[in-house]
Amino acid sequence: MDFRLGPSSEARRTEVREFLEAHMSLALEERVYRTGVSHDEDFTRALVEGGWMAPSWPVEFGGQGLDPEEMVAVGEELRLADAPMYGIGTTMMVATVIRAVGTDEQKAEIIPKALAGEIVIVLGFSEPEAGSDVAATVTRAVPDGDEWVINGQKMFTTNAQIGDYVFLLTRTNTEVAKHKGLTMFLVPLHQPGVEIQAVFTLSGERTNIVYYNDVRVADAWRIGDVDGGWHAMTVALTNEHAAGFAAAIDRLLVAAEAWARTTTDDDGVPRLEDGTVREALGRTAIDLEVSRLLQRRVAWMAATGQAIVAEGPMSKLFSSEALSARAQDMVEVVGPDALRSYFDPSAPAHGVIEHMLRFSLGTTIYAGTSEIHRNMIAQRGLGLPRNR
Numbered sequence: 001m002d003f004r005l006g007p008s009s010e011a012r013r014t015e016v017r018e019f020l021e022a023h024m025s026l027a028l029e030e031r032v033y034r035t036g037v038s039h040d041e042d043f044t045r046a047l048v049e050g051g052w053m054a055p056s057w058p059v060e061f062g063g064q065g066l067d068p069e070e071m072v073a074v075g076e077e078l079r080l081a082d083a084p085m086y087g088i089g090t091t092m093m094v095a096t097v098i099r100a101v102g103t104d105e106q107k108a109e110i111i112p113k114a115l116a117g118e119i120v121i122v123l124g125f126s127e128p129e130a131g132s133d134v135a136a137t138v139t140r141a142v143p144d145g146d147e148w149v150i151n152g153q154k155m156f157t158t159n160a161q162i163g164d165y166v167f168l169l170t171r172t173n174t175e176v177a178k179h180k181g182l183t184m185f186l187v188p189l190h191q192p193g194v195e196i197q198a199v200f201t202l203s204g205e206r207t208n209i210v211y212y213n214d215v216r217v218a219d220a221w222r223i224g225d226v227d228g229g230w231h232a233m234t235v236a237l238t239n240e241h242a243a244g245f246a247a248a249i250d251r252l253l254v255a256a257e258a259w260a261r262t263t264t265d266d267d268g269v270p271r272l273e274d275g276t277v278r279e280a281l282g283r284t285a286i287d288l289e290v291s292r293l294l295q296r297r298v299a300w301m302a303a304t305g306q307a308i309v310a311e312g313p314m315s316k317l318f319s320s321e322a323l324s325a326r327a328q329d330m331v332e333v334v335g336p337d338a339l340r341s342y343f344d345p346s347a348p349a350h351g352v353i354e355h356m357l358r359f360s361l362g363t364t365i366y367a368g369t370s371e372i373h374r375n376m377i378a379q380r381g382l383g384l385p386r387n388r
Contacts, residue, residue: 003293009073012055012066016077019050024081030343032084033355036206039087039159044117047088054092054115062115068302072295079247087120087159094121094167094186097235101224110165110186121186124154124168124210125233133372134169134233135179139212141170148185148222150215160196160208163189168212173227182229186221187212203359243312244298245319245363246291248356249326253284255352256330263348280329287322294318310381313373320363321370327357 023046032038047053056071057063066074078085095114098106113119125134139152150170157166165186173181189196193215199207224232260272260281271277294315301308330353331338340347342355364370378384 003296005069005073005296008067009070012070013073013077016052016074019046019052020077020081020083022046023050024083028084029082032082033204033342036200036204037159037162038084038205039120039162040084041117043084044088048115048117053088053117054095057115061111068299069296072299076247076250076292080250082251087122087162088117090123090159090167091119091121094123094165097167097232098186098223100235101232103220105220106186106223119164120159120162121165121167122157122159122163122189124157124166124187126156127153128155128209135182135230137169137171137178137182139168139170141172141183141185141217143172143219144216146219147216148219150185150187150212150217153209153211155209156199156207157196157210158205158207160189160210161198161206165189166210167223169229169233172229176227179230181227182233183226184223184229184232185217186223187215187217188221191215201362203355203362205362243367244291244295244315245323245360246288246295248359248363249284249288249291249319249323251352252323252327252330252356253281253288255349255356256284256334257281259334259349259353277333280326280333283329284326287319287326291315291319291322310377313368313376314381316367317370317373317377320360320366323356323363324360327353327360331357 023043028040028043032040051064054062055064055066055074059065091114095111098110114121127137127139129136139150139154141148141150150168160166166189168185168187170183170185171181172183193213195211195213197209199209201207260277261270263271265271265274298308298311298315301311334348334353337348338353340351340354342351344351347354379386
Protein backbone atom coordinates (compact mmCIF):
# COMPACT_ATOMS: atom_id res chain seq x y z
CA MET A 1 0.00 0.00 0.00
CA ASP A 2 1.43 3.37 -1.08
CA PHE A 3 0.70 6.23 1.31
CA ARG A 4 2.52 8.88 -0.71
CA LEU A 5 0.36 11.64 -2.13
CA GLY A 6 1.72 11.34 -5.66
CA PRO A 7 3.59 13.58 -8.13
CA SER A 8 0.76 16.08 -8.72
CA SER A 9 0.44 16.71 -4.97
CA GLU A 10 4.19 17.17 -4.60
CA ALA A 11 4.14 19.62 -7.51
CA ARG A 12 1.47 21.66 -5.70
CA ARG A 13 3.58 21.48 -2.53
CA THR A 14 6.53 23.01 -4.39
CA GLU A 15 4.34 25.78 -5.77
CA VAL A 16 3.00 26.64 -2.31
CA ARG A 17 6.51 26.71 -0.84
CA GLU A 18 7.57 29.15 -3.55
CA PHE A 19 4.51 31.29 -2.82
CA LEU A 20 5.26 31.32 0.90
CA GLU A 21 8.91 32.22 0.34
CA ALA A 22 7.70 35.29 -1.57
CA HIS A 23 4.85 36.36 0.72
CA MET A 24 5.25 34.88 4.22
CA SER A 25 7.78 37.22 5.79
CA LEU A 26 9.16 37.09 9.32
CA ALA A 27 7.53 40.48 9.93
CA LEU A 28 4.13 39.07 8.96
CA GLU A 29 4.65 36.02 11.18
CA GLU A 30 5.53 38.23 14.13
CA ARG A 31 2.58 40.56 13.50
CA VAL A 32 0.17 37.63 13.52
CA TYR A 33 1.72 36.38 16.76
CA ARG A 34 1.73 39.78 18.49
CA THR A 35 -1.87 40.63 17.56
CA GLY A 36 -3.31 37.13 17.85
CA VAL A 37 -5.18 37.70 14.57
CA SER A 38 -4.68 35.03 11.92
CA HIS A 39 -5.69 37.18 8.97
CA ASP A 40 -3.83 39.68 6.83
CA GLU A 41 -5.23 41.71 3.94
CA ASP A 42 -2.00 41.83 1.93
CA PHE A 43 -1.44 38.09 2.29
CA THR A 44 -5.05 37.43 1.31
CA ARG A 45 -4.64 39.63 -1.77
CA ALA A 46 -1.53 37.68 -2.73
CA LEU A 47 -3.44 34.39 -2.33
CA VAL A 48 -6.16 35.65 -4.65
CA GLU A 49 -3.67 36.85 -7.25
CA GLY A 50 -1.75 33.58 -7.05
CA GLY A 51 -4.86 31.41 -7.40
CA TRP A 52 -4.57 29.98 -3.88
CA MET A 53 -7.71 31.47 -2.34
CA ALA A 54 -9.89 28.44 -3.07
CA PRO A 55 -7.71 25.96 -4.97
CA SER A 56 -10.13 23.06 -4.48
CA TRP A 57 -13.02 24.94 -6.08
CA PRO A 58 -13.85 24.35 -9.77
CA VAL A 59 -12.00 26.42 -12.34
CA GLU A 60 -15.24 28.12 -13.44
CA PHE A 61 -15.51 29.62 -9.93
CA GLY A 62 -11.93 30.86 -9.99
CA GLY A 63 -10.36 27.86 -8.29
CA GLN A 64 -7.85 25.33 -9.58
CA GLY A 65 -9.98 22.21 -9.22
CA LEU A 66 -7.39 20.48 -7.04
CA ASP A 67 -8.36 17.07 -5.72
CA PRO A 68 -8.45 16.22 -1.98
CA GLU A 69 -4.96 14.67 -2.00
CA GLU A 70 -3.46 17.75 -3.67
CA MET A 71 -5.23 19.87 -1.07
CA VAL A 72 -3.55 17.86 1.70
CA ALA A 73 -0.16 18.94 0.36
CA VAL A 74 -1.31 22.56 0.06
CA GLY A 75 -2.73 22.56 3.60
CA GLU A 76 0.35 20.92 5.10
CA GLU A 77 2.63 23.63 3.73
CA LEU A 78 0.39 26.54 4.72
CA ARG A 79 0.00 25.22 8.27
CA LEU A 80 3.68 24.37 8.62
CA ALA A 81 4.49 28.00 7.80
CA ASP A 82 1.78 29.16 10.25
CA ALA A 83 0.31 31.29 7.46
CA PRO A 84 -2.58 33.62 8.47
CA MET A 85 -5.36 31.44 7.05
CA TYR A 86 -8.03 31.35 9.77
CA GLY A 87 -10.16 34.20 8.41
CA ILE A 88 -9.88 32.77 4.92
CA GLY A 89 -10.74 29.30 6.18
CA THR A 90 -13.99 30.31 7.89
CA THR A 91 -14.98 32.53 4.96
CA MET A 92 -14.55 29.74 2.43
CA MET A 93 -16.21 27.22 4.76
CA VAL A 94 -19.36 29.36 4.79
CA ALA A 95 -19.07 30.06 1.05
CA THR A 96 -19.08 26.29 0.54
CA VAL A 97 -22.28 25.99 2.59
CA ILE A 98 -23.93 28.79 0.59
CA ARG A 99 -22.84 27.13 -2.64
CA ALA A 100 -24.51 23.93 -1.44
CA VAL A 101 -27.76 25.18 0.16
CA GLY A 102 -27.96 28.94 -0.44
CA THR A 103 -30.36 30.79 -2.71
CA ASP A 104 -29.29 32.10 -6.11
CA GLU A 105 -29.29 35.63 -4.68
CA GLN A 106 -27.07 34.61 -1.77
CA LYS A 107 -24.66 32.85 -4.10
CA ALA A 108 -24.45 35.86 -6.41
CA GLU A 109 -23.84 38.25 -3.52
CA ILE A 110 -21.41 36.26 -1.35
CA ILE A 111 -19.40 33.82 -3.44
CA PRO A 112 -17.68 36.32 -5.81
CA LYS A 113 -16.70 38.54 -2.86
CA ALA A 114 -15.43 35.58 -0.85
CA LEU A 115 -13.30 34.31 -3.73
CA ALA A 116 -11.92 37.81 -4.29
CA GLY A 117 -10.92 38.14 -0.62
CA GLU A 118 -13.20 41.16 -0.23
CA ILE A 119 -15.14 39.91 2.79
CA VAL A 120 -14.49 38.00 6.01
CA ILE A 121 -17.16 35.64 7.34
CA VAL A 122 -16.87 34.41 10.93
CA LEU A 123 -18.57 31.60 12.82
CA GLY A 124 -21.26 32.17 15.46
CA PHE A 125 -21.81 28.69 16.87
CA SER A 126 -20.61 28.31 20.47
CA GLU A 127 -22.26 29.95 23.46
CA PRO A 128 -21.17 30.25 27.11
CA GLU A 129 -23.47 27.32 28.01
CA ALA A 130 -23.34 25.57 24.62
CA GLY A 131 -19.80 24.88 23.53
CA SER A 132 -19.23 21.54 21.83
CA ASP A 133 -22.96 20.77 22.04
CA VAL A 134 -23.95 23.52 19.61
CA ALA A 135 -27.49 22.10 19.34
CA ALA A 136 -28.07 23.49 22.84
CA THR A 137 -28.01 27.02 21.38
CA VAL A 138 -30.39 29.45 23.10
CA THR A 139 -29.71 32.62 21.05
CA ARG A 140 -33.21 33.42 19.75
CA ALA A 141 -34.38 34.58 16.35
CA VAL A 142 -38.02 35.73 16.26
CA PRO A 143 -39.82 36.57 13.00
CA ASP A 144 -41.06 40.12 12.48
CA GLY A 145 -42.54 40.61 9.02
CA ASP A 146 -39.82 40.09 6.42
CA GLU A 147 -37.15 40.29 9.12
CA TRP A 148 -35.95 38.37 12.16
CA VAL A 149 -35.00 39.89 15.51
CA ILE A 150 -32.03 38.21 17.21
CA ASN A 151 -31.12 38.31 20.89
CA GLY A 152 -28.38 36.34 22.64
CA GLN A 153 -24.65 35.93 22.80
CA LYS A 154 -21.96 33.84 21.17
CA MET A 155 -18.54 32.84 22.46
CA PHE A 156 -15.30 32.21 20.52
CA THR A 157 -16.36 34.23 17.47
CA THR A 158 -12.83 34.60 16.18
CA ASN A 159 -12.17 37.56 13.84
CA ALA A 160 -15.54 39.18 14.60
CA GLN A 161 -13.71 42.48 15.08
CA ILE A 162 -12.65 42.43 11.41
CA GLY A 163 -15.55 40.40 10.04
CA ASP A 164 -18.27 41.50 7.64
CA TYR A 165 -20.75 38.70 8.30
CA VAL A 166 -21.32 36.08 10.98
CA PHE A 167 -22.69 32.64 10.09
CA LEU A 168 -25.06 32.58 13.05
CA LEU A 169 -26.81 29.59 14.61
CA THR A 170 -30.08 30.56 16.29
CA ARG A 171 -33.00 28.95 18.11
CA THR A 172 -36.26 29.49 16.21
CA ASN A 173 -38.39 26.76 17.78
CA THR A 174 -38.46 25.73 21.44
CA GLU A 175 -41.23 23.14 21.07
CA VAL A 176 -39.22 20.45 19.27
CA ALA A 177 -36.04 18.43 19.86
CA LYS A 178 -33.13 20.83 20.26
CA HIS A 179 -31.43 20.00 16.95
CA LYS A 180 -34.72 20.39 15.05
CA GLY A 181 -35.46 23.95 16.15
CA LEU A 182 -32.39 25.69 14.76
CA THR A 183 -32.05 28.15 11.87
CA MET A 184 -28.90 29.58 10.28
CA PHE A 185 -28.51 33.20 9.20
CA LEU A 186 -25.76 35.21 7.56
CA VAL A 187 -25.88 38.34 9.68
CA PRO A 188 -24.06 41.58 8.77
CA LEU A 189 -21.89 42.54 11.73
CA HIS A 190 -21.71 46.28 11.09
CA GLN A 191 -25.08 47.27 12.48
CA PRO A 192 -26.71 48.51 15.70
CA GLY A 193 -27.15 45.96 18.45
CA VAL A 194 -23.94 44.02 17.77
CA GLU A 195 -21.36 44.36 20.55
CA ILE A 196 -17.96 42.68 20.21
CA GLN A 197 -15.64 42.16 23.18
CA ALA A 198 -12.12 40.76 22.89
CA VAL A 199 -11.10 37.50 24.56
CA PHE A 200 -7.49 36.30 24.40
CA THR A 201 -6.73 32.60 24.68
CA LEU A 202 -3.81 30.95 26.46
CA SER A 203 -1.94 30.78 23.15
CA GLY A 204 -2.41 34.52 22.57
CA GLU A 205 -5.06 34.16 19.87
CA ARG A 206 -7.65 36.95 19.70
CA THR A 207 -11.21 35.65 19.78
CA ASN A 208 -14.41 37.37 20.90
CA ILE A 209 -17.66 37.19 22.77
CA VAL A 210 -20.42 38.83 20.71
CA TYR A 211 -23.70 40.15 22.08
CA TYR A 212 -26.80 40.48 19.89
CA ASN A 213 -29.38 42.94 21.22
CA ASP A 214 -32.47 43.25 18.99
CA VAL A 215 -30.33 42.74 15.93
CA ARG A 216 -32.36 42.66 12.74
CA VAL A 217 -31.64 40.51 9.71
CA ALA A 218 -33.71 40.19 6.55
CA ASP A 219 -35.24 36.79 5.83
CA ALA A 220 -33.30 36.89 2.56
CA TRP A 221 -30.17 36.18 4.65
CA ARG A 222 -31.59 32.98 6.11
CA ILE A 223 -29.42 30.03 5.02
CA GLY A 224 -31.62 27.00 4.42
CA ASP A 225 -35.08 26.29 5.78
CA VAL A 226 -36.61 27.64 8.96
CA ASP A 227 -35.86 25.08 11.69
CA GLY A 228 -33.57 23.35 9.17
CA GLY A 229 -30.34 24.85 10.42
CA TRP A 230 -28.92 21.53 11.53
CA HIS A 231 -28.48 20.50 7.89
CA ALA A 232 -26.48 23.64 7.11
CA MET A 233 -24.46 23.03 10.26
CA THR A 234 -23.55 19.49 9.22
CA VAL A 235 -22.29 20.74 5.85
CA ALA A 236 -19.98 23.15 7.69
CA LEU A 237 -18.90 20.86 10.54
CA THR A 238 -18.04 17.84 8.38
CA ASN A 239 -14.86 19.58 7.25
CA GLU A 240 -14.15 21.14 10.66
CA HIS A 241 -14.41 17.78 12.44
CA ALA A 242 -11.82 16.36 10.01
CA ALA A 243 -9.25 18.99 10.94
CA GLY A 244 -5.84 17.64 11.80
CA PHE A 245 -2.76 19.09 13.47
CA ALA A 246 0.00 17.09 11.81
CA ALA A 247 1.62 20.26 10.50
CA ALA A 248 1.81 21.69 14.04
CA ILE A 249 3.52 18.49 15.24
CA ASP A 250 5.90 18.83 12.28
CA ARG A 251 6.65 22.42 13.27
CA LEU A 252 7.37 21.28 16.84
CA LEU A 253 9.63 18.44 15.67
CA VAL A 254 11.65 20.64 13.31
CA ALA A 255 12.23 23.20 16.08
CA ALA A 256 13.12 20.59 18.71
CA GLU A 257 15.49 18.72 16.43
CA ALA A 258 17.25 21.96 15.47
CA TRP A 259 17.69 22.77 19.17
CA ALA A 260 19.06 19.27 19.88
CA ARG A 261 21.58 19.51 17.04
CA THR A 262 22.90 22.95 17.97
CA THR A 263 22.85 22.81 21.79
CA THR A 264 25.34 21.03 24.03
CA ASP A 265 25.26 19.93 27.64
CA ASP A 266 27.73 21.06 30.33
CA ASP A 267 30.33 18.61 28.96
CA GLY A 268 30.03 19.94 25.42
CA VAL A 269 28.12 16.89 24.15
CA PRO A 270 25.32 17.68 21.65
CA ARG A 271 21.91 17.20 23.23
CA LEU A 272 20.97 15.07 20.24
CA GLU A 273 23.19 12.32 21.66
CA ASP A 274 21.22 12.25 24.93
CA GLY A 275 19.01 9.16 25.08
CA THR A 276 16.14 11.01 26.72
CA VAL A 277 16.20 13.66 24.00
CA ARG A 278 16.32 11.08 21.25
CA GLU A 279 13.40 9.20 22.78
CA ALA A 280 11.28 12.35 22.91
CA LEU A 281 12.14 13.19 19.31
CA GLY A 282 11.33 9.64 18.27
CA ARG A 283 7.91 9.70 19.93
CA THR A 284 7.17 13.00 18.22
CA ALA A 285 8.22 11.63 14.83
CA ILE A 286 5.98 8.58 15.31
CA ASP A 287 2.98 10.69 16.27
CA LEU A 288 3.64 12.96 13.30
CA GLU A 289 3.60 10.00 10.93
CA VAL A 290 0.37 8.59 12.38
CA SER A 291 -1.29 12.02 12.28
CA ARG A 292 -0.31 12.48 8.65
CA LEU A 293 -1.66 9.07 7.70
CA LEU A 294 -4.97 9.73 9.45
CA GLN A 295 -5.36 13.04 7.61
CA ARG A 296 -4.38 11.46 4.31
CA ARG A 297 -6.89 8.66 4.82
CA VAL A 298 -9.64 11.28 5.04
CA ALA A 299 -8.36 12.88 1.82
CA TRP A 300 -8.19 9.49 0.08
CA MET A 301 -11.75 8.68 1.13
CA ALA A 302 -12.97 12.03 -0.19
CA ALA A 303 -11.07 11.53 -3.45
CA THR A 304 -12.63 8.09 -3.96
CA GLY A 305 -16.16 9.21 -3.07
CA GLN A 306 -16.40 7.40 0.25
CA ALA A 307 -18.45 8.73 3.14
CA ILE A 308 -16.28 10.12 5.92
CA VAL A 309 -17.92 8.94 9.13
CA ALA A 310 -15.62 8.42 12.10
CA GLU A 311 -12.36 8.93 10.21
CA GLY A 312 -12.44 12.73 10.45
CA PRO A 313 -12.90 12.80 14.22
CA MET A 314 -10.14 10.15 14.53
CA SER A 315 -7.73 12.46 12.71
CA LYS A 316 -8.61 15.48 14.82
CA LEU A 317 -8.64 13.60 18.14
CA PHE A 318 -5.34 11.77 17.72
CA SER A 319 -3.35 14.67 16.28
CA SER A 320 -4.54 17.24 18.82
CA GLU A 321 -3.83 15.03 21.82
CA ALA A 322 -0.49 13.94 20.33
CA LEU A 323 0.51 17.58 19.82
CA SER A 324 -0.33 18.41 23.44
CA ALA A 325 1.57 15.42 24.84
CA ARG A 326 4.65 15.87 22.67
CA ALA A 327 4.85 19.62 23.33
CA GLN A 328 4.90 18.86 27.06
CA ASP A 329 7.63 16.24 26.47
CA MET A 330 9.78 18.79 24.67
CA VAL A 331 9.43 21.38 27.42
CA GLU A 332 10.52 18.79 29.98
CA VAL A 333 13.50 17.76 27.85
CA VAL A 334 14.70 21.30 27.14
CA GLY A 335 14.10 22.49 30.69
CA PRO A 336 13.11 25.91 32.07
CA ASP A 337 14.58 27.75 29.07
CA ALA A 338 11.87 26.15 26.92
CA LEU A 339 9.40 28.54 28.52
CA ARG A 340 11.06 31.56 26.95
CA SER A 341 8.48 33.06 24.64
CA TYR A 342 8.11 33.08 20.87
CA PHE A 343 10.32 35.75 19.23
CA ASP A 344 12.41 36.14 22.38
CA PRO A 345 15.98 36.20 20.95
CA SER A 346 17.21 34.11 23.89
CA ALA A 347 14.52 31.41 23.52
CA PRO A 348 15.58 27.92 22.41
CA ALA A 349 14.35 27.10 18.90
CA HIS A 350 13.15 30.72 18.57
CA GLY A 351 10.44 30.03 21.14
CA VAL A 352 8.50 27.65 18.91
CA ILE A 353 8.43 24.97 21.63
CA GLU A 354 6.88 27.32 24.17
CA HIS A 355 4.34 28.56 21.64
CA MET A 356 3.41 25.03 20.56
CA LEU A 357 2.81 24.09 24.20
CA ARG A 358 0.32 26.92 24.68
CA PHE A 359 -1.27 26.44 21.26
CA SER A 360 -1.63 22.69 21.72
CA LEU A 361 -3.96 22.99 24.70
CA GLY A 362 -6.60 24.73 22.62
CA THR A 363 -6.50 22.16 19.84
CA THR A 364 -8.16 19.57 22.10
CA ILE A 365 -11.18 21.90 22.26
CA TYR A 366 -11.33 23.31 18.72
CA ALA A 367 -14.15 21.85 16.58
CA GLY A 368 -15.43 19.99 19.63
CA THR A 369 -13.67 18.64 22.70
CA SER A 370 -11.81 15.33 22.74
CA GLU A 371 -14.76 13.83 24.62
CA ILE A 372 -17.15 14.86 21.86
CA HIS A 373 -14.91 13.31 19.22
CA ARG A 374 -14.58 10.08 21.18
CA ASN A 375 -18.36 9.90 21.29
CA MET A 376 -18.58 10.47 17.54
CA ILE A 377 -16.05 7.70 16.90
CA ALA A 378 -17.91 5.35 19.25
CA GLN A 379 -21.31 6.04 17.72
CA ARG A 380 -20.44 6.42 14.04
CA GLY A 381 -17.48 4.10 13.79
CA LEU A 382 -18.30 1.38 16.32
CA GLY A 383 -22.09 1.55 16.38
CA LEU A 384 -22.20 2.05 20.13
CA PRO A 385 -25.15 3.84 21.78
CA ARG A 386 -24.99 7.56 22.50
CA ASN A 387 -23.18 8.41 25.74
CA ARG A 388 -25.60 9.90 28.26
